[in-house]
Amino acid sequence: MKISMYEASIPTFLLTLRNLKAILQKGVAHAESKKFEPALLATTRLAVDMLPLTRQVQIASDAAKGAAARLAGVDPPKFEDNEQTLADLIARVDKTIDFLQSFKPEQFDGSEERTITIPTPRQTFTFPGLVFLRHWALPNFFFHVTTAYNLLRHNGVELGKMDFLGALPHAGAAA
């Protein structure tokens, strides 16, 4: 038995997006407890020439919905990138989760060999689906979710690794 492209992608995106939502909610709670406007967190950066939290969440969303759509051979929905508050970003994550949940596993059959083309400002990348998932979609996705976590953590939100890993399925306490 081998694993399917659906099994290697969609459950990863879904669990991690749910964790990202919970992390952003902890950001809101932190701001409220410290009596500052949660949207201030949305503009924070780890370096002046790095992207702010808003863009980290938007790009994580794009990485997940773009990967699912490209592997299934459908057009990804266009989101407007007009989020400004943490509540907006949480809604963006919810929309992304809804989109990912609309797929059926069989839509990914054979996608490991489907040719995926990624135009970027500098270069157009062309990969077989497996290489795209492994070396483009998943690294990009985890990069931006981790950076969102690091931004909030750097700004005082109380987070730990289990917030990032989330509610693990099939995990049971052994003796």
Next chain:
Amino acid sequence: MKISMYEASIPTFLLTLRNLKAILQKGVAHAESKKFEPALLATTRLAVDMLPLTRQVQIASDAAKGAAARLAGVDPPKFEDNEQTLADLIARVDKTIDFLQSFKPEQFDGSEERTITIPTPRQTFTFPGLVFLRHWALPNFFFHVTTAYNLLRHNGVELGKMDFLGALPHAGAAA
């Protein structure tokens, strides 16, 4: 056709570890150009109660070698966690790459269903191999490599996303 557990794990770890090595080398070059001791970067943290760069690299190494060993059903080698300089951390990444390259794809056959047990201070997790790879090994690995990148970027090392994604295989410039 479906994909194998080997294909879904080892190439990801290998490419990203090579990228981590190049990122650490840029850290050394940055320190030398600014005339400070590169080992100072090894102690930096994004928050006072987060782990320093040294531990981020050690845990990324452990996530990769632990995942490969557990999926293949062998004991992971124990590394001493005695790295202090960036050169030490680069050597640690090299040792991890060497270990991952020692596996043959057939050692991972059937590992999607192998029971994997992860003891942690708070709880022991038990997963089928696929769930372990998807929700434990890959997220942990990417979390610590991204945090290492963010730490160096936050401290002035000139890095961009392509340093994180690395030299992508099978990527060609289209017309």
